[in-house]
Amino acid sequence: MEIRSQEKEVVIALGSNVGNRIHNFNEALRLMKKSGINITRHACLYETAPAYVTDQPQFLNSAVRGVTKLWPHELLGVLKKIEKDMGRTAGIRYGPRPIDLDILFYGKFRVSSDILTVPHERIWERPFVMAPLMDLLGADVENDTVACWHSLSIHSGGLFESWEKLGGECIIGKDGMKRVLPIGNDLWDWSLKTSVMGILNLTPDSFSDGGKFQSVEAAVSQVRLMISEGADMIDLGAQSTRPMASRISPQEELDRLIPVLEAILKMPEMNGKLISVDTFYSEVASEAVSKGAHIVNDVSGGQLDPNMTKVVADLEVPYVAMHMRGDPATMQNSENLQYDDVCKQVASELYSRVKDAELSGIPVWRIIIDPGLGFSKKTEHNLELLMGLPSIRAEIARKSLAMSHSPVLLGSSRKKFLGETCTRPAASERDPATVASVTAGVLGGANIVRVHNVRDNLDAVKLCDAMLKYKRSPA
Numbered sequence: 001m002e003i004r005s006q007e008k009e010v011v012i013a014l015g016s017n018v019g020n021r022i023h024n025f026n027e028a029l030r031l032m033k034k035s036g037i038n039i040t041r042h043a044c045l046y047e048t049a050p051a052y053v054t055d056q057p058q059f060l061n062s063a064v065r066g067v068t069k070l071w072p073h074e075l076l077g078v079l080k081k082i083e084k085d086m087g088r089t090a091g092i093r094y095g096p097r098p099i100d101l102d103i104l105f106y107g108k109f110r111v112s113s114d115i116l117t118v119p120h121e122r123i124w125e126r127p128f129v130m131a132p133l134m135d136l137l138g139a140d141v142e143n144d145t146v147a148c149w150h151s152l153s154i155h156s157g158g159l160f161e162s163w164e165k166l167g168g169e170c171i172i173g174k175d176g177m178k179r180v181l182p183i184g185n186d187l188w189d190w191s192l193k194t195s196v197m198g199i200l201n202l203t204p205d206s207f208s209d210g211g212k213f214q215s216v217e218a219a220v221s222q223v224r225l226m227i228s229e230g231a232d233m234i235d236l237g238a239q240s241t242r243p244m245a246s247r248i249s250p251q252e253e254l255d256r257l258i259p260v261l262e263a264i265l266k267m268p269e270m271n272g273k274l275i276s277v278d279t280f281y282s283e284v285a286s287e288a289v290s291k292g293a294h295i296v297n298d299v300s301g302g303q304l305d306p307n308m309t310k311v312v313a314d315l316e317v318p319y320v321a322m323h324m325r326g327d328p329a330t331m332q333n334s335e336n337l338q339y340d341d342v343c344k345q346v347a348s349e350l351y352s353r354v355k356d357a358e359l360s361g362i363p364v365w366r367i368i369i370d371p372g373l374g375f376s377k378k379t380e381h382n383l384e385l386l387m388g389l390p391s392i393r394a395e396i397a398r399k400s401l402a403m404s405h406s407p408v409l410l411g412s413s414r415k416k417f418l419g420e421t422c423t424r425p426a427a428s429e430r431d432p433a434t435v436a437s438v439t440a441g442v443l444g445g446a447n448i449v450r451v452h453n454v455r456d457n458l459d460a461v462k463l464c465d466a467m468l469k470y471k472r473s474p475a
Helices: 021-034 072-085 127-137 144-151 158-166 216-228 250-265 282-291 308-315 342-359 379-387 389-397 416-422 431-443 454-472
Strands: 008-016 037-042 045-048 059-068 100-106 177-183 186-188 195-201 233-237 274-278 295-298 319-322 367-370 448-451
Touching (some): 021 072, 045 127, 072 100, 100 127, 127 177, 144 158, 216 233, 233 250, 274 282, 282 295, 295 308, 308 342, 342 367, 342 389, 379 416, 416 431, 431 454, 448 454
Parallel strands (some): 195 448, 319 367
Antiparallel strands (some): 008 059, 045 059
């Protein structure tokens, strides 16, 4: 018998291994929303080896939580129609498909019919289903529905025990299963090495190098240098975000940015490298991505432009959400510098920013988080954050395991707190302190470091990566 109800919370698994898998996921999400499924949470994205039928391409797998007024069999019909509209045809069971959509849970109900079984009967044996499912449920049993889902597990310890019996977090990165972030048509496994992001400020008033790279020629020369020294990414900023900086208009920012962006994209050296645009304006983000930028890096985490997260969602590019209170002109005001527990509060506020971005349509699998060193923080706060990256992840994990798995970007380079700690008033004299801060950050779990001096910091990153690899290797 069908269950007519108010909105019920559901969990739906996604898989794809035919065609452009990222496009297939994006299209499936769009069609699900259009069909009456309001998506509220996204799991991480996993590239996995095929199961059961092994002679086929690798899969992308994830899952989403949402709410719907559709009956269980109505929901099944909607999902099957989406699969058909996207090109799925009858074929080998467990064989290749452009999209596969399965109902894992429907409210607190069990459903059993000739065409539908909920919970999905093979959840417990599939790591590629359990990993995204655990991302969605988090470490906290937040409501009666989630408690019910745990009770439906075949194991007495609920879904947590089911996941641990499959290997838990230890299997990520092994046995053909890796957590990835899509950039363009590529998949980035950020666990393989720490990435170095070179800073290019196209401003007259940035704290470290303002005015040095305003001409296209000077900018191109600096990018060439950073790439030759080993940068994986270049972060272009045409609006100063130093304390007390005056805000310029989106058009003025674009006038500075676009000529340099276009010139850099023509450089042969940029083949295989990524370009990030550092902006809090949605208009700038949209134009830069249309020209070829790969990542949007927003110091405000969506707080300074109400359209930013919706625009980035439509752009379908990775989004760096940074923690800041206020704006560059007010962030160091006394009211923005009050913390009882800086790691806990930064984590909580970052969670809120990312949650807003997710509800705007940016899946967690495209989110990068940044604790915002130097932004609305005193020196002691920055030092606590630098040493507290594991605590920040753990605090976010209490609310969302998926978000806690997001790559972490760390931007300590030449900042004032380093100068105050080491008595180096000139920003240009802070590179040794930057190397030390990068070392601490990478050992604490940072996945991307944003730096002015690529050469010296790359050496620090390589050493840290080697130490971490050695620590993880079995004796």
